[in-house]
Structure formats: structure tokens, C-alpha cells
Amino acid sequence: MRNLKRQLLAGPYILWMAGFILLPVLMILYYAFTATGGNFTFLNVSSITFSVHLKALVLSLKLGLICTVICLALSYPLAMILNSMKAKSQGFIVFIFILPMWMNFMLRILAWRMLLSNNGIINSLLGTFGLPGIDILNTPTAVVFCMVYDFLPFMILPIYNAMSRIQPDIIEAARDLGAGSLIIFFKIIVPLTMSGVVSGIIMVFVPALTSFAVSDLLGGGKVLLIGNVIEQAFMQEYNWNLGSGLSFVLMIFVIASMALMNSRGDENGTGVW
Amino acid sequence: MLRKSAQRIYLFLIFLFLYLPIVVLIVLSFNNSKSKVLWGGFTLDWYKKLFSNSAIMEAFSTTVFISLASAVIATLLGTLAALGIDAMKKRGQAVMLGATNIPLLNADIVTGISMMLLFVRFTRLGISTVLIAHITFNIPYVILNVLPKLKQSSRTAYEAALDLGAAPLYAFRKIIWPQILPGVLSGFLMAMTMSLDDFSVTYFTKGAGINTLSTMIYTEMRKGIRPEMYALSTLLFLIALILLLFMNFGPTARKEARP
């Protein structure tokens, strides 16, 4: 099975990758380490230490982390429920969670603005029941809320996938041998779904770290994330060098956090994927 | 019983959370007022206008073409790549996966601009450049969906089949393929969805006069989004919904069911 011939199947992809993934990254690296004139410089990368940029990075890490934790907390029980329902086909479950994305992203975010705003739909509803309104629009809370909304499927799906792969026999065997529900959960279900959890975390944390559209629209422009700083450098300041430099720093952060997750995954005896 | 209903409520809340904004948009597509925020009565006007607007229809067909074609090609490339990566040694796998993740690591604009810079150097921007860009950011989703299935698939059955004299391709088709098929399908779906939803990468890699739904919606932001867009999004959503129901209850459902 592990033969050279089969490895060759990855050939076309490797070519594709070299051309369309690695080359563009090299261009980013070139911009990151040069000044506008083309001279070598560290300034773009080291500008992450500017207090504004550092603050934005810390806020991004914080919100990204909160978002990931919430997604995980929501998804794990959900995956268990879905799994216990014995859905007819896995494709169906996957589809239900991806389906919302068939509505344009921007339109969905704008819909959330309408729902959450001062005179919005949710507040009017709360008002008719005599309940106090919620006032989270244009705050970091709204940004996290919408990030969770946006990335939740990416946490649910891998966990559900991993869970649906657990053979019922194993659980039955454990039960026959006298294991209680808690033991089964911690000794069998958690370890066996760890690979799904890890890929879920990566697929949520990484985009959360780099996102900018959500904070622009639901943060009311008052929440400055590192993604916004990079977007602004590219789109408002014509400073591709700064944008690339900061992107490079962000890439390092992402790779580091992935390596960390990788090593955690290995301890549990499963790979990331 | 209590537990069952608690589960139901939880499930309901999650789906409400995911589908609430969509309900809002669908309602807006029937709103007889150009404003996003005021209700002016029920109308089907936007749907009628939609079909008589050639620019929107063209953007629609471009969108469908790009997301379908990019998803098909990405699924092909990605599945082959997953098979290859699975056969590699640990180190090789780590390198390949690291590189695969790059498109997921960068902010969209960074990916979009860097690809534009690359394309401009070698060719003119057109619809093919959009397609290439979409395939590129789609492949990781396919690989990430297929590879876990491969890892979980039972190798012993495949090896036994080979020992019993089956040709590798035959053994693959009979043993590995059914096991990874759900992964391939969900990879395809995700790829198509991502491509459908993308703005930044499309914007920077498209040639003059080419529009997808996303680029059309975004360029309308400043002066207010046309209600036709809500109508079109609703239609697209309904098509997907029908597809979903068909997949679950239609004739193909059996094929896809879990073993």
C-alpha cells in the first residue's frame, strides 16, 4: 500500500501547489522583507511591535480563542446528539450545516445587523414580551457572536465525522465489561474523536484569527483586529510591504498554534487529520 | 424522555441560530419596498425583474460555472492527492499538509492579491484565472475531508483482496472507494460552497466584465443592495435545499447511506 506508485498520485497536486500556493507565498515574503524601493528591511515584520498592531494582534488572539472555545462547547454535545439520531446519511448532516453558506456571506452578516440593531427584529420581539432589549451590536461581543455563527459548521463537521466512525461494538464491549457512561465517554469517545476536535479547532481558530469583514460590519468599525490592520494596509494605505510583513507574522502565529495542536494530537495516538 | 426533549430543544436552538438570518433574507426578497428595513407588503416583483436582467443572469451563470467546475477539478485533484499523501511517510505527510494549509492561513485579500500579482506576470486576467484561484483554495477542503476517511479505512481488507489476486484498481474500487466516498462528497460540497461565497480572491483575479454574484453584491454595497439580489440568493438557497431533500429521500440516498 505504501508504495511509490501510489505516492505519485499526489503528483499533479504537488505541481499545482508549487505554482499556485508556494509561488504566491514567496511573493508575499518578498514584499514582507523589502521596503517600497526594493531594499531589504526588517521594518515591516518588526512593526508588529507598534502598540496599535500589538493591541490588535492580542485582541484577535483573544476573540479567536473565545470563539473557538464556544464553538467547541456548542459542537461536541451537538455531534453526540446527531450521532445518536442515526441520520440516514452522513451527507445529509453535512449538507444541513453547509447549506446556510449558500446565501452570500455579506448578505447574511447584514441580516444579523438587522436582527441585532437597536430597533432590530430581536429587540422588537423582546419588547413585545416586555423584556429588556439586547445591546450588543458594535461591540466585541457581537463580533464573537457572528464569528461563532460563521465558523460553527467547521467545528461540528469534523467532530461529527470522527464520532460517526466509532464502532458501536467498542462501546458495547466496554459496557459489557462494566464501564459506566462517564468512563465510556472519557476513555473511549473523547480519545477517538480527538482527531476531529483538533481539526475543528484549527479550522475555526485560523480563519477567526485572520477575519476582518465581521469586525468591520458587526463591530461598527470600533473593533480593530489584526485582520483589519492588514486589510487596511493593503486596501487603504497602498502599503503592500507592511501588509505582507504583518501577514507573515500572522502566518507564523498560525503555524505555531497548529504545530502545538499537532503535538497534542500525537500524544493521544491520533494524527491531526 | 426528558433527555430526548432536551436534545430536541438544543438542536432546534442551534438550527434557529444558523438559519435565522436566512429567513430574514428570504422575507426581504418578497418585500415590496426597496428599503432593507421597512416592510412594504408582499410582492413577487423582484423575482420577475431578476429574470429580465441580463447582467444578473450572466453573473448567475458565471457563478454556477465557476463553483461547479472548480469544485469538480478540486475534488479530483484533492482526492488523488489525499491517496498519495496517505501513502507517504510521516515526514512527507507533515510537509504536504503544512503546504496544504497555507491557503487557509492567509487572509483572503492576501491570497487574492498575491495570486493577482502572479497571474499578471504570466497571462491576462479572465475567467480561467478565477477558476485556477478557486481550485487552489478549494483543494485543501477536499484533502481535509478525504484524508481522515482514508486513515480510518481498513487496510487489511484491501490487502487481503490484493493477496487473493484482485487487481489494485479493482480492490480500490470495491473496498477503499466506498469508504472514502462520504468524505469525497462532503469535500466536493464544501469546495463548491466556499467558491460560491468567495469575494476577495474572485475580485482580484477576475478579468474585465466578469462578475460573480459575490462581486456583484459587494460592489452594490455603497448605494444599497438591490432586492433582486435577495431574490436570487433565495432561489439559489432553494435549489440547494431541494438538492438536499433529493439526496436524502430520493433514489440516490441509498447509495450514500452509511454501511
Place this chain on the structure above:
Amino acid sequence: MKKKLLLLLTFFSFLLAGCGRTDSPNTLTVLNYGKYIEPKVLELFEEETGIKVEYEEYITPENMYTKYKAGAIDYDLICTSDYMIEKLILEDEVSEMNFKNIPLVKNLDSSYFEFSKSFDPENKYTLPYFFGTVGILYNRELVDESKINSWDILWDERYSGQIIMADSVRDSFMVAQKRLGYSLNTTEEKELRNAQELLIQQKPLVYSYLVDEAQDEMIAENAAMAVVYSGEAGLALEYNEKLAFSVPKEGSNMWIDSWFIPKRAKHTENAEKFLNFLCRKDIAMMNFDYVYYATPNTQVKEALDPELQENSTIFPPKEILENCEVFKSLDDASTMKYNLYWKEIKSAD
């Protein structure tokens, strides 16, 4: 498997080969803001001249600049805002316009060419398309109308959490600079710092910083005041009768969106034909009806309802315009300063 691989590779080579499309000779590649032209105008132009228009839209001038500078597409004609045109003129990206080939330019009010001189000093490069000012769109039931004629009201604590500011560097700075009595093109360190301080001081009162959604928020009555472009205000007034628009007495920004022909244009003649077409009365009228911004075309304005002509939100009166300044392009060092100060405002607590 090998066969499949081969098939795949041939497919890719086709794909790549497909990229190199050839130029069709009689085309015109136009780049404009989103929703900034009546689509029928394009169809009519194609019918009348047989020139195929490749029409492309963008969102912000900066988006446009990025794509243009990368050399991604050879545009023949671009419409964008004053300061961006000046930047491109300074970078030697704009070619001189041959007004002899655009006879209908006589339909445009010459005073707008005077205003254009701030970014195109000799009126050599640009043709005005639409213009307007920046002011405060406000809800008459929520705001003390006697105070609305000054930018000061945006710092009034009574309106805490009800103020929408513009989410763009220059537009927000403009408000503070005008309130302090500075030029909106100032590059003086001290004046910039003062303006920045004022904006940081204002931040707790701000509901949100928005560009495109301000109009919707005001229509929905989610805020009491918003800093918006006059054209957007004109549209908002149509939807909600409680809204009104005011350009404060300290002065404001006047913006002019104009057409220019970039140096890399391949079809200059077609571009000139198109510009002439746009100046034609019937066409300019169609465009005005669609875009609903102030047009410099005198023939169109004269043909409108007197009531609409008098509408000071859409057509800013001369005395207001004379009190306004047009943005100039800043040098790199000042741009960086503005951007850094803006980021500091955005990340302030």
C-alpha cells in the same frame, strides 16, 4: 490511474492555454464605482456605435488603485474620486484628454471645472461626472435642529451612542479638522494631533463607524445622526420623512467623481466617444435618474422639476460649495501619519 493522470495534465495545459485571450479590436474597457451608471446606457452605447463595452465595477478607490497598479487589466476609461485622480496624475498614469473629440462637454457647467482645478490644475485630464458634499444626515425628532448647523453637535454628550461616523480616514479627520477651523488637507503635525485627540474624545459617543450601511441605519432609526455623502442622504430622505440633511457652517468636503483616460488605454478614441455620449442630454438624464447624485450637466438640471432643482440635499447651493474644500492627494509621509493616527483612534478604548 496513469491514464487519468495524463488526461488531467492535458486538461491543465488547456486550461492555462485558455488564459491568453486575444484582444478584440472594437472594445472599450470601463472601470467605475458599483451601481454608478444606468445599465441601459451601456446597451444603448453598444447599439449606437457597435463598440463592445467591457464594464467593470469597484467598491473603494483604493480597491481600484490596487487592481490598476498591478497592471491586471488595460482599462480605457476610469471614473473615480478627486484625490485618487490627483494621485494617479502625480504618478504619471493619466493621459491628457482631447476635448476637441468631446464636443458635448459644453453641456457641463464650467464652474465644476473650476472646482476640479484643485486636483487637475489645468483641466487637462478629467471630465466631471457627479459631485456632492459631506454633511450630517439626522433624524428631526431626535436632534435639536437649532444646533445642527455646526459639527459641534457630534461631540454633544446628549447623543451618546447615537452618532454614526464615517469609517474612512480622510472623511473622519475632515470633520474634526473643520470643527477646529483647519484645512482638510493639512499635514501639520500639531493640527493632526489636535484633530486626532478630538476624535478619540468623541469615540465613546459613537454608535458605529460605517461607510455603506450608514444610510440604512438612519432609515431604520437606529441612530440620530450620521456623517454621510450628500447623494446618499438624498436617497435616505426618500425613504424616511423624519430625516434631514445639513452641511455645517464650518465648511466641509466637496467631492467630485470624474472620468479620466489612463496612460495604458488601448482604445482612446472609443473612450472619447463614450464620454461624449455620457454628456448627451437624454443619456445624462437617464444616468441622473438612476444614480440620483448632483450632476454637472446644465441641460439635465434645467429640465428637472423646479422642486427637485431646489432640493439642496441633492444639489448643494453654490454658497455651501464655496465653503467646501476638495481633498488633495497627500505625500507618502503624511499619508502614513494619517493612517497611523487613524489606527490609534480605532484601537483607543
